[in-house]
Amino acid sequence: MSKKRRIDEVLDEMPSELLVVLKRIGTYQPHVRLPPDWYQWQIAERHMILKHAKIASGANILEVGCGPQAISTIPLAFLVGEKGRVVALDRGRWGDFWKLVGKGGVKSRVIPLQDDARKLPFPYSCFDLTVCIHGIRSFESRKACVEAIEEMLRVSKERVFIAESSPITRNKAQKAHLMMYNLRRSVFLALNHPEAGDIPYFSQNDLVRIVKEAGATKVDAKLLEVNMPHHLAWFPPEMLDKIKDRARRENLRREYVKCEKRLDRYGEQHPPVITIDAWKKDQPENR
Numbered sequence: 001m002s003k004k005r006r007i008d009e010v011l012d013e014m015p016s017e018l019l020v021v022l023k024r025i026g027t028y029q030p031h032v033r034l035p036p037d038w039y040q041w042q043i044a045e046r047h048m049i050l051k052h053a054k055i056a057s058g059a060n061i062l063e064v065g066c067g068p069q070a071i072s073t074i075p076l077a078f079l080v081g082e083k084g085r086v087v088a089l090d091r092g093r094w095g096d097f098w099k100l101v102g103k104g105g106v107k108s109r110v111i112p113l114q115d116d117a118r119k120l121p122f123p124y125s126c127f128d129l130t131v132c133i134h135g136i137r138s139f140e141s142r143k144a145c146v147e148a149i150e151e152m153l154r155v156s157k158e159r160v161f162i163a164e165s166s167p168i169t170r171n172k173a174q175k176a177h178l179m180m181y182n183l184r185r186s187v188f189l190a191l192n193h194p195e196a197g198d199i200p201y202f203s204q205n206d207l208v209r210i211v212k213e214a215g216a217t218k219v220d221a222k223l224l225e226v227n228m229p230h231h232l233a234w235f236p237p238e239m240l241d242k243i244k245d246r247a248r249r250e251n252l253r254r255e256y257v258k259c260e261k262r263l264d265r266y267g268e269q270h271p272p273v274i275t276i277d278a279w280k281k282d283q284p285e286n287r
């Protein structure tokens with residue numbers, strides 16, 4: 001079993017410019033259950049994953065599903081450098097996005113865009129790379145994933161890069177994460193909100209199949225062991241109060257108590273992450 005890493009060890013391995021960005025942001029704790037260093041851990045994980053995306057300084061990147069906390073946008077903005085750009089797209093969850101990008105001092109490298117990834121507003125392939133980091137889970141269905149990746153391939157010059165957690169658990173802390181994460185979908189369905197996403201993590205084979213269905217001609221997939229804590233499966237129990245069907249509500253409440261106990265007992269660890277490099281068809285107009 002690999003040794004548990006400490007945040008200071010992980011930060012020590014990070015580039016100094018990214019550490020400056022994190023220092024400017026300081027402690028960010030949007031709710032009390034999150035430990036003070038959770039944001040640093042999450043950024044460290046995204047940075048580790050994004051190193052596999054082979055992003056060149058000066059690149060023009062489209063980030064699909066940037067989310068309300070800019071967790072991948074910040075390391076992306078660092079990787080593209082002064083002369084690069086990150087178009088950060090989300091269909092509507094902005095939360096603290098602009099506050100964090102502003103505090104981090106990387107506003108000039110980021111262009112936020114609100115739209116649906118299944119119908120991107122770009123007429124041709126204008127991005128050096130299109131990425132979706134821990135965003136596949138937030139699409140409302142498998143079909144939506146295929147449609148969004150089809151669009152990502154269309155607007156990329158050559159390649160897209162996708163990273164998503166796998167459903168693999170090698171220890172109790174990963175299992176605790178997965179059980180609470182899977183409960184989210186059941187709650188959204190009970191609330192009649194399938195569009196809220198949090199669909200079950202795909203296996204590596206499934207994800208490869210999805211990317212091929214979307215039209216990729218060549219796909220390279222890897223599984224990365226992260227060995228870092230996770231923090232984001234938990235959700236407030238008050239969400240359950242809104243479920244109208246009593247039996248379903250009580251059933252999910254019992255499940256919730258079990259899952260929360262597991263998180264408290266074992267902690268929450270990041271499952272291994274699948275990374276996908278996918279290349280589009282070689283179209284003459286893209287040459």
Ligand SMILES: C[S@@+](CC[C@H](N)C(=O)[O-])C[C@H]1O[C@@H](n2cnc3c(N)ncnc32)[C@H](O)[C@@H]1O
Pocket residue numbers: 046064065066067068071072073089090091092093115116117118132133134135137138139140148197
């Ligand atoms: C899990 S979140 C944030 C992931 C973030 N990249 C990270 O590294 O933590 C994924 C985001 O995808 C967005 N999303 C879901 N479906 C979408 C769609 N069809 N078009 C654009 N964004 C979408 C959600 O609004 C959500 O904010």
